[in-house]
Each structure stands twice: as structure tokens, then as C-alpha cells.
Amino acid sequence: MRDVAVLGVGMHPWGKFADRSVTQMCRVATEAALQDAGIEWREVEAVAAASSRFSGGKGWGLNGNDVVEDMGSTGIPVYNLSAGCAAGGNAFNIGWTLVASGAHDCVLVVGGEKMPKGFIQTSGLEEETDPEHLRQLCVGMPGPAFWAALCRRRMQDFGTSHEDLARIAVKAHQIGKHNTNARFRQEFSIEDVLNSAMVSYPLHLYEICPVSDGAAAVLICSADIARKRTTRPVWVASSSVATARFDDGLPRGLGTVVPQTGPTCHSEASIAVGNALEKAGVAPTELDLVELQDNTVFYELAFPEDWGLCQPGEAERLVEKGETLPTGKLPINPSGGFLCFGEATTAMGVFQICELTWQLREQAGPRQVPGAKIGLGQTLGLGGNATAAVLKN
Amino acid sequence: MTMHERIPVTEGLFAETAAGPRLLGSRCRTCSTPYFPRSLSCHNPECGESQMEDADFGPRGSLWSCAIQNYPPPLPARYEEPYTPYAVGVVDLDEGLRVVARMSVDDLDSLQLDAEVELTIEPIYRDEDGREVTTWKFKPLQSTAK
Numbered sequence: 347m348r349d350v351a352v353l354g355v356g357m358h359p360w361g362k363f364a365d366r367s368v369t370q371m372c373r374v375a376t377e378a379a380l381q382d383a384g385i386e387w388r389e390v391e392a393v394a395a396a397s398s399r400f401s402g403g404k405g406w407g408l409n410g411n412d413v414v415e416d417m418g419s420t421g422i423p424v425y426n427l428s429a430g431c432a433a434g435g436n437a438f439n440i441g442w443t444l445v446a447s448g449a450h451d452c453v454l455v456v457g458g459e460k461m462p463k464g465f466i467q468t469s470g471l472e473e474e475t476d477p478e479h480l481r482q483l484c485v486g487m488p489g490p491a492f493w494a495a496l497c498r499r500r501m502q503d504f505g506t507s508h509e510d511l512a513r514i515a516v517k518a519h520q521i522g523k524h525n526t527n528a529r530f531r532q533e534f535s536i537e538d539v540l541n542s543a544m545v546s547y548p549l550h551l552y553e554i555c556p557v558s559d560g561a562a563a564v565l566i567c568s569a570d571i572a573r574k575r576t577t578r579p580v581w582v583a584s585s586s587v588a589t590a591r592f593d594d595g596l597p598r599g600l601g602t603v604v605p606q607t608g609p610t611c612h613s614e615a616s617i618a619v620g621n622a623l624e625k626a627g628v629a630p631t632e633l634d635l636v637e638l639q640d641n642t643v644f645y646e647l648a649f650p651e652d653w654g655l656c657q658p659g660e661a662e663r664l665v666e667k668g669e670t671l672p673t674g675k676l677p678i679n680p681s682g683g684f685l686c687f688g689e690a691t692t693a694m695g696v697f698q699i700c701e702l703t704w705q706l707r708e709q710a711g712p713r714q715v716p717g718a719k720i721g722l723g724q725t726l727g728l729g730g731n732a733t734a735a736v737l738k739n
Numbered sequence: 740m741t742m743h744e745r746i747p748v749t750e751g752l753f754a755e756t757a758a759g760p761r762l763l764g765s766r767c768r769t770c771s772t773p774y775f776p777r778s779l780s781c782h783n784p785e786c787g788e789s790q791m792e793d794a795d796f797g798p799r800g801s802l803w804s805c806a807i808q809n810y811p812p813p814l815p816a817r818y819e820e821p822y823t824p825y826a827v828g829v830v831d832l833d834e835g836l837r838v839v840a841r842m843s844v845d846d847l848d849s850l851q852l853d854a855e856v857e858l859t860i861e862p863i864y865r866d867e868d869g870r871e872v873t874t875w876k877f878k879p880l881q882s883t884a885k
């Protein structure tokens with residue numbers, strides 16, 4: 347496999363944009379990435395795009411085709427990738443594979459999403475053969491209730507307090523207020539978080555991410571091109587995709603087996619991150635920053651422990667001591683994360699690559715992780731999908 | 740008091756049997772893996788040969804975790820107006836099956852994790868024709884009120 351570099355990144359701000367199509371938002375992100383890379387559209391050899399469930403793509407998830415038609419139909423191959431909320435990370439992995447394998451030298455990875463208002467249905471089907479449909483029909487346990495149940499178990503096992511949970515949202519907004527692409531840029535106190543509406547006990551409104559509109563694009567290329575075009579390339583040390591193990595005990599669908607050994611966790615995320623670190627030759631403790639999928643504050647406690655970045659039960663104290671801030675020893679989500687952006691579901695994996703790149707180029711301004719050299723991004727999606735990527739400067 | 744007609748929220752997932760309420764699933768004869776709902780084949784990657792047979796599960800288990808659904812859930816979940824928050828649980832049945840379920844109580848003091856719970860079939864809402872629509876729920880075996 348060849349070395350692959352991130353040459354350019356671009357983002358359309360996250361928010362609610364009633365008068366703008368997802369393709370228009372993807373164009374803003376794509377043009378910014380091309381300009382950042384110093385690459386013309388006609389030099390792009392292939393597109394790997396996240397398939398949106400909610401917007402554009404002719405209703406078939408053909409969002410990459412929309413982007414190519416909009417930017418100018420040059421006849422290039424388009425790969426539309428579907429992996430639930432992991433689709434952006436999945437598209438990045440395919441883009442990386444296309445360049446690393448030598449099939450192409452210059453590939454655009456893009457993800458954009460316009461989300462419906464309010465709480466979304468998890469299943470896109472109304473068939474009683476679909477376990478996710480049955481779960482909502484018979485039990486009524488949408489995403490936040492699922493996160494809340496995982497969180498409640500942690501509170502039992504590790505004594506996590508309501509203040510411990512709220513502190514993570516406080517920290518996210520402490521950093522996210524500096525990010526001009528973020529949707530929610532106000533600071534909150536612990537009291538503000540605990541006084542926000544209870545969405546699903548024990549999780550409050552400010553402790554879960556809402557849905558947003560947003561788009562992000564990255565231009566990746568071979569080492570030859572990178573060396574010609576820039577003196578400070580950011581390298582893709584590894585990119586991986588995984589699916590869940592049969593016996594991880596996570597209550598997906600209606601039922602699963604009680605795990606015989608090991609903790610209950612998102613095995614897909616642990617596998618993807620483990621593989622990405624191994625392929626990059628990076629120990630968990632060597633990471634300078636992590637952009638992880640914080641749909642809820644719970645994941646900011648559980649994931650670092652699941653992946654060996656800290657000890658089980660240690661995460662609450664790291665947050666309390668400020669160690670997960672950009673200036674701490676384990677910076678998590680210096681972008682502000684999903685909590686400050688809201689989730690534009692299939693764009694999030696590309697969004698993370700943008701933030702990691704800005705951090706590794708030391709272009710992140712007030713949210714900069716000092717001296718950042720190695721960063722990890724991770725996404726998670728319905729169907730037991732997960733992705734991870736390690737970037738280095 | 741009039742008895743209301745009862746219908747299950749969906750067919751084939753649970754039943755009142757002579758021995759009490761049960762969840763209807765299957766089990767692999769080769770590797771003993773339990774499935775709910777029924778599965779046509781065994782999904783255990785370590786299993787040598789998928790040999791599925793019908794099996795029912797319950798009524799006893801322990802409460803692995805729970806949460807409150809504080810806001811009205813989106814479709815296809817249904818509820819009666821005015822909306823009242825309900826509890827959902829994740830229950831480890833004695834047969835090695837972990838299932839999601841409604842809880843029959845919704846006050847947090849009664850929902851202690853790792854407590855013993857029992858399967859029950861109860862209504863979740865009344866439909867347009869006045870019929871009570873039922874699903875599977877779990878209720879704590881002992882009141883924790885002291």
C-alpha cells in the first residue's frame with residue numbers, strides 16, 4: 347500500500363439551513379477543500395461519498411453523483427457508501443483505499459446531510475421483519491433511551507454521578523464556542539446542563555446531540571502529489587472499518603446473547619480503533635488527540651476506556667481534572683464534538699478528518715492541541731458499523 | 740368494569756402459556772445460542788452447524804439496565820394522549836438471553852439494577868377501536884420500598 351496524504355479539507359458550517367440543498371452545502375465544502383489543496387475539480391480522479399438517508403441522492407443515496415453533476419460531470423467513478431452514521435468514515439476508508447492501492451492519485455471524500463426536524467426514527471423500514479422497526483413498535487426505545495440505558499449501567503458499575511455527566515457537556519461547549527463551524531457556541535454551567543430538559547433519564551437535553559445540517563469534504567492524494575503541492579502534508583497513518591461481534595452483549599434489536607466474558611461495549615468501535623492503531627503502529631497512549639462520536643456524553647467516558655486510552659473507571663476523573671481539554675493529557679473532541687455541532691449523520695466521519703487535519707497543521711486557533719502530532723477519528727453507525735482513522739503530521 | 744378486548748402489538752413474539760407469559764424465540768441445538776425473535780439460522784460464527792428449533796424464554800431474569808422515555812417517542816411507537824413517560828429496560832433472562840422491554844413500573848426507586856424481574860404481558864395503549872394493545876414487560880419481583 348502507498349502512503350496517502352490529506353491535501354485539503356473544507357466544511358460548510360453546521361446548523362439548520364432551510365433554504366439550502368444538501369448538494370449546495372456539499373459544493374461549499376468541496377470548493378473549500380479543493381482550494382485548500384490547490385487542486386482543480388477536473389484533477390479529481392474519483393469521488394467517495396457518504397450516502398445520505400435523509401437528503402438528496404435521488405432517494406437512492408447517490409449523493410456522490412449529485413456532487414459530481416453539480417461540480418461538473420467529468421466521467422469519473424463515484425462510490426456511494428452507506429453505513430448509517432458511520433458512512434462518512436466509510437467513504438474516507440474507501441477513498442484512502444483507492445489512493446493507497448494505486449488505483450487513483452487524487453480522490454475527493456465528501457459527506458453532506460440535511461436532517462429532518464426533531465427526534466428521528468432509527469429504522470427506515472416499516473416491516474415487521476426488521477428488528478429495529480420491531481424494537482420501536484413493541485418497546486419504544488429510540489436512540490436516546492438506548493444511550494441512557496448504557497449510561498445507567500455505567501453509573502451502577504463506576505458510581506458515575508449526574509455532575510460527572512454534565513461536566514462533559516460543559517467541557518464540550520468550553521471548547522466548541524471557539525469553533526466558527528459549530529452550531530451551538532454558548533457556554534453552559536453544570537447547573538445549566540442539569541436544568542435542561544430530561545430527554546431520557548439519566549440523560550438531559552444538553553447531554554445528547556441533536557440533529558443538524560452540515561457538509562464536509564477532504565481531498566486525499568498520493569505522496570508524490572502531496573510533496574509537490576505542500577511542504578506540510580498530513581498523512582493518513584491508517585484507516586479501518588469494522589462491524590460488531592456477535593457476542594458483545596450490546597442490546598441491539600430485540601435480543602442478544604448475554605456476554606460470557608468481557609464487558610458490554612460497541613465491539614465494532616473497539617475493533618475499528620484497535621485495527622487502526624495497530625496498522626499505524628501507534629500505542630493508545632501515544633495519541634495527542636481523539637475525535638470520537640459523542641452522540642451522548644456517555645461515550646466520552648466509555649470509549650477511551652474501551653480502547654485502552656485510560657483505565658476502566660478513570661474517565662470521570664480525567665474529565666474533572668481537565669485532562670480531556672485541548673491542553674490536557676488526553677484531549678477529546680477539541681472541535682466541540684457532536685454536542686456542539688449536532689449530528690449531520692453521514693457527514694460526521696468527514697467532519698472529523700477536517701478537524702484532525704486542522705489540529706495537525708496547528709491551524710485550530712483557540713482550540714488547538716499544543717504540539718499535536720498524532721490524532722484518531724472514530725465513527726459509529728446503525729447496523730453495527732464503525733470506522734477509525736489515524737492521522738499524523 | 741368492562742373487559743376490554745386485547746390484541747398483541749405484533750404477532751408471534753410473546754404468548755400467555757399454561758406456565759405463564761413467555762417470549763417466543765428459538766435456540767440452536769448445536770451451540771445452544773438463544774434468539775429473540777425467532778431466527779431461521781444461527782448467527783454464532785463459532786457454531787459448526789445451524790440447527791434451529793423453537794424455544795420460549797422467561798419469565799425470570801435480572802435487570803441489567805433501564806432508562807426513562809421522557810419524551811413522546813417517534814413512530815412506529817404509539818402512546819395515548821396525554822403522554823406519560825414510561826420505563827424501558829434491558830433484562831438478562833436466566834436462559835442467557837438479553838432482551839429489551841417495557842417495564843411495568845416507571846418510578847426510579849422500583850427500578851434497581853441487578854434486581855430480579857419477571858415477565859408480564861400488559862397493555863401499552865388503546866387503539867382506535869378501544870382495544871388494549873399489549874406488549875411484553877418486566878416487573879420487579881420485590882418492592883424495594885423500605
Ligand SMILES: [Zn+2]
Binds near residue numbers: 769771783786787788
Ligand atoms: Zn449455533
